[in-house]
Amino acid sequence: MTSCGPEETDVALVDRFLGGDPHAFDALVSRYERRIYSLCLRLSGHPGDAEDILQDTFMQVFRKLRTFRGEAKFSTWLYRVATNAALMHRRKARDRKMESLEQYLPEFRRDGRHKRIDVDYSAAARIEAHIQKKERTKLLLAAIARLPATYRKAVVMCDLEELDSHQVAEVLRVSPQTLRQRLHRGRLMLRGYLDAIAHGRHA
């Protein structure tokens, strides 16, 4: 029997797996594979890498599930394994020299006013009207991959996967305040990149 009742909790499935029922693990995979694949793709920017990280994540979970002590939610633990796997994969990944997105942070004059007054800062909000979805997907997956890792993880989990911010702070083992600072800075970089796309200045 591979199915699980709609009410069966993660903890119940973990218990069933630890009790010797391998099908309970299949049920956990079915429950989370789409979400973890999405997370992996957004963290890595490459479908091939995302598949490798997805497999690595669930293989690690399969091997380590006996050490899962239930102090955190199963999903928190799973997301932590996946984000760590994504980070390790990037370290091992073929050399991709990519310029950081930090260059797209807003710039200000000495008096604190915006440095550029000749551009329409709201153009970034309208790029969907000018750039085809396929092109946007390509540009923005690559852009996310250029965020420094701490900002990338915050943006992907909070803004793109829309996980609860307390859970994300727990996954990343940072304070809610630190997470908010990273999220804000990551958003500023991506906003600047959208701005550059809108004005044809992106690289």
Added chain:
Amino acid sequence: MIRPLNCRETVARLMDYLEGRLPSRQRRALDAHLDECPRCREFLDSYRATPVIVRRATVVSLPAGVATRLRKALRRCHD
């Protein structure tokens, strides 16, 4: 008297502003700055839209082949 904010200070507070987390004096100061600064109003629009645009552009479904290969890999773990 509320101390006026400049653009840099306004941008630094946008997340808290949008989530209603600013103390009322700071919120009033930020509103006052937005009233007189078109650049910051434009910046606010795009800052608010950014997560939505990036999310919509990167929504993916799980390819069938990926799911199949994942199960094959996990079967090797079982065995």
